[in-house]
Amino acid sequence: MNAKEQGECGDASRGQFNSRLGFVLAAAGSAVGLGNLWRFPYLTYKYGGAGADAGGAGTFVIVYLACIALVCLPLILAEILVGKRGRRNPVGSFNAIRPGTRWNIVGYLGIATGFLILSYYAVVAGWSIEYTYKSLVNEFAGFETAIPDEEAGQALAAEFISSHPGTDDAVALESARTAAGSPEAFNTRLLAKKAELHPQHLFSQFVANPVKQVGYFLAFMLLTVILVLGGVAGGIERGNKVMMPLLLLMLIVLAIRVLTLEGGGRIIGYLFKPSLSTLSWDLVLAAMGQAFFSLSVGMGALLTYGSYLGPKDRIETASAAIPAIDASVALLASIVVCGAIISFGLAMSGSGTGNVFTAIPVIFQSIPGGRWLVVLFYLLVTLAALTSTISLLEVVASYMIDERKMKRTRAVLLSAAAISAVGVICALSFNLLSGYTLFGMTFFDMLDYICSNIALPVGGILIAIFVGWVMRHEEKREELVCMNPIIYRVWNVLLKFLAPAAILAVLIGQFVFRS
Numbered sequence: 204m205n206a207k208e209q210g211e212c213g214d215a216s217r218g219q220f221n222s223r224l225g226f227v228l229a230a231a232g233s234a235v236g237l238g239n240l241w242r243f244p245y246l247t248y249k250y251g252g253a254g255a256d257a258g259g260a261g262t263f264v265i266v267y268l269a270c271i272a273l274v275c276l277p278l279i280l281a282e283i284l285v286g287k288r289g290r291r292n293p294v295g296s297f298n299a300i301r302p303g304t305r306w307n308i309v310g311y312l313g314i315a316t317g318f319l320i321l322s323y324y325a326v327v328a329g330w331s332i333e334y335t336y337k338s339l340v341n342e343f344a345g346f347e348t349a350i351p352d353e354e355a356g357q358a359l360a361a362e363f364i365s366s367h368p369g370t371d372d373a374v375a376l377e378s379a380r381t382a383a384g385s386p387e388a389f390n391t392r393l394l395a396k397k398a399e400l401h402p403q404h405l406f407s408q409f410v411a412n413p414v415k416q417v418g419y420f421l422a423f424m425l426l427t428v429i430l431v432l433g434g435v436a437g438g439i440e441r442g443n444k445v446m447m448p449l450l451l452l453m454l455i456v457l458a459i460r461v462l463t464l465e466g467g468g469r470i471i472g473y474l475f476k477p478s479l480s481t482l483s484w485d486l487v488l489a490a491m492g493q494a495f496f497s498l499s500v501g502m503g504a505l506l507t508y509g510s511y512l513g514p515k516d517r518i519e520t521a522s523a524a525i526p527a528i529d530a531s532v533a534l535l536a537s538i539v540v541c542g543a544i545i546s547f548g549l550a551m552s553g554s555g556t557g558n559v560f561t562a563i564p565v566i567f568q569s570i571p572g573g574r575w576l577v578v579l580f581y582l583l584v585t586l587a588a589l590t591s592t593i594s595l596l597e598v599v600a601s602y603m604i605d606e607r608k609m610k611r612t613r614a615v616l617l618s619a620a621a622i623s624a625v626g627v628i629c630a631l632s633f634n635l636l637s638g639y640t641l642f643g644m645t646f647f648d649m650l651d652y653i654c655s656n657i658a659l660p661v662g663g664i665l666i667a668i669f670v671g672w673v674m675r676h677e678e679k680r681e682e683l684v685c686m687n688p689i690i691y692r693v694w695n696v697l698l699k700f701l702a703p704a705a706i707l708a709v710l711i712g713q714f715v716f717r718s
């Protein structure tokens with residue numbers, strides 16, 4: 204029996220997934236997105252650094268996986284359970300389960316968080332449209348002439364100085380030339396440097412252009428609006444069924460390519476060999492924030508999707524499948540992006556926000572057929588982002604539909620307009636507003652920090668307390684009829700004690716132990 208047939212006794216006007224697989228793929232689609240393909244690789248690189256053996260990335264990855272297994276996994280089940288039982292948007296679901304209490308604040312917090320995440324997320328999502336275009340017209344080619352010899356030479360000289368401290372500026376280029384062994388070898392290095400610098404220039408020129416930033420952001424919002432206007436079942440479900448397996452396949456092909464590069468295998472040690480000396484509160488907080496962000500947990504996206512399930516649908520397996528798919532995609536993406544950075548010896552600058560946009564074009568140039576693979580890659584990044592933005596907009600819109608009694612069209616358009624107003628500021632924080640910072644963060648960075656590192660974990664604690672302590676066993680059991688009793692108990696204990704305590708410790712720790 205499918206979800207639609209089972210859900211007859213619910214509010215039929217709310218729409219439902221056509222199948223359980225559709226739900227799993229849509230929830231995984233919400234989880235898999237820029238968080239995996241863009242944010243995770245840049246954070247692993249941020250903590251790992253260019254030194255492939257430092258152990259920082261390994262520490263980050265292990266803490267991240269522990270957060271997923273011990274904190275996020277129990278929370279995912281809890282969040283979906285609230286949506287499935289409440290059968291409403293985040294605010295309405297808490298109202299339905301505990302009428303007359305203030306628990307609906309958790310729902311409001313979630314909706315506000317979804318609103319803010321979408322406003323900056325769609326900016327980066329917009330980049331993927333431009334990059335699909337750039338790769339289609341092959342803008343990454345032509346680096347031989349686009350980058351002057353002098354510039355590539357200077358970069359090689361600077362690299363020589365950093366690997367041979369004390370070298371005089373004046374002789375660095377000559378020394379690099381000599382060190383290459385032969386003029387041909389030096390020319391090959393010069394060409395490789397140009398291939399590396401070209402995408403970096405394209406990227407910095409692109410983000411510095413306010414019109415393009417705002418334009419692509421709005422274009423992405425429009426795409427999201429079109430899909431969300433179409434409702435839950437048709438577009439989201441069908442799109443995910445095709446795109447998710449394709450994305451996985453693409454990533455596997457790329458990961459194999461990177462792993463078979465000379466020195467490519469080092470990425471495995473880089474990602475999985477931890478070093479205790481690199482452990483810090485900052486790292487733990489970032490790993491937990493990333494786990495929450497990547498799994499879309501703590502703000503009601505999974506809750507909202509859960510509300511489109513039928514009463515008899517099983518949610519245990521789905522709850523385990525989502526993190527499994529999500530973590531695999533994140534690790535594969537890091538193998539590709541960080542692996543390429545390390546084995547190509549690419550020098551990444553800044554916080555690494557642009558890594559996916561600067562490193563990928565370089566790797567593809569060395570792959571047969573890479574000219575077209577790169578198009579496919581950015582197309583898939585775009586679609587992965589789209590399956591996430593849909594879930595974010597759906598959270599806000601479902602609130603307007605259920606609680607403010609608006610028609611879907613009006614609710615979606617109004618929500619998107621308000622989100623776009625904030626998003627424009629995020630888009631401009633890479634150019635016109637880049638000078639306006641608070642605690643060293645631009646408006647964009649600030650929103651990302653507040654949402655991932657504070658709002659999602661706080662939402663997570665509250666959901667854990669609600670399901671762990673406030674909901675009665677009978678209520679939970681009704682939604683988890685087939686769950687093994689031992690697993691149920693373990694889940695309940697994790698939710699009651701470990702999840703809130705761990706999240707709280709990390710949240711408080713960031714202020715006490717701030718480096």
Ligand code: PFF
Binds near residue numbers: 234498505
């Ligand atoms: N999980 C998405 C990603 O990793 O790209 C981002 C996201 C989507 C966060 C939906 C929160 C959310 F509700």
